[in-house]
Amino acid sequence: MTDKTSAEILEAHIAGRLIADGGDRWPRDVVVQIFARAAVQESFIVPAVAEPLIVWILKGTARVEERDLGGDWSASDVHAGDFFLTDSDEPYELRWRSHDGAPFEVMHLYLGLPLLERAMREVHGTAGRPVLRDVSGVHDAELGLLIETLAHEISGRTQPSALLLESVAQAVSIHLVRGYVDPERSNVRRRSAIPAFRLRRVTDLMQQNLASAFDLGLYARTAEMSEAHFSRQFKRSTGRAPSQYFIGLRIAAARRLLRETDRSIISIGMDVGYSSPSHFSQVFRTETGVSPGAYRGD
Numbered sequence: 001m002t003d004k005t006s007a008e009i010l011e012a013h014i015a016g017r018l019i020a021d022g023g024d025r026w027p028r029d030v031v032v033q034i035f036a037r038a039a040v041q042e043s044f045i046v047p048a049v050a051e052p053l054i055v056w057i058l059k060g061t062a063r064v065e066e067r068d069l070g071g072d073w074s075a076s077d078v079h080a081g082d083f084f085l086t087d088s089d090e091p092y093e094l095r096w097r098s099h100d101g102a103p104f105e106v107m108h109l110y111l112g113l114p115l116l117e118r119a120m121r122e123v124h125g126t127a128g129r130p131v132l133r134d135v136s137g138v139h140d141a142e143l144g145l146l147i148e149t150l151a152h153e154i155s156g157r158t159q160p161s162a163l164l165l166e167s168v169a170q171a172v173s174i175h176l177v178r179g180y181v182d183p184e185r186s187n188v189r190r191r192s193a194i195p196a197f198r199l200r201r202v203t204d205l206m207q208q209n210l211a212s213a214f215d216l217g218l219y220a221r222t223a224e225m226s227e228a229h230f231s232r233q234f235k236r237s238t239g240r241a242p243s244q245y246f247i248g249l250r251i252a253a254a255r256r257l258l259r260e261t262d263r264s265i266i267s268i269g270m271d272v273g274y275s276s277p278s279h280f281s282q283v284f285r286t287e288t289g290v291s292p293g294a295y296r297g298d
Contacts, residue, residue: 020154029112030169032150036105039098045091047238050195051110052087052132056147060104064096076137087132091239119173133182146172194237198223206246210272214246251287258296265292
């Protein structure tokens, strides 16, 4: 399961913290997480994964902007009860700013392909993986009732029920297949991507090993793939090669330490795997456009 000490699970550059998840007994085909997000988030890349992702606004209001990599920005003003549905096989960029300057809360829900395939067979009598429409800032009252059940279950004081999570996820799958299937894209063969639970396992392991040298073999074995296949599919999922993504995690951690502590730049660089201050400064500048000292405001 997720490393609860880290707020960066899938989106390596999102500011925020993990509030709740499904606990230690995850149903394999369901991932549910609640995050507190910062009031302002600069642009970052959302990875493509094999499963659809629902992002539900639980609390707060914000202006959210999305675009294809290198494309034009599209904006949505969202409130509690609105949601985003992403089923793209391409990474995309995302940024936001809350309307009142306050943080807000969102739920992330991944649905495993077996759930959606069973729903497709039951609703439409056809086999195969449905492709869902991408929607942004939409309100769906019926879906909201199911989301509220999931939020209540993983936010309670008791251990969340894996059976309940999977049962509600089945109902969500039926609802999505009934109302959000994209017929044109469903007839086009999708390129593969890394399933969310494997991608999360890899990025969690990277997060835990920032001070160590990058080890492609270790991460490929964690994803249960050959190194070559893992490298290709990881880049398809995240928009970055595994080594580049790892560097991004290191620099994201360094940025947090520079913002939140008074520790020396040399010490922070060593914490994220750079024994040479000049090398750390060079990589930091490449990733952020400024030196560590300028970033901190020294």
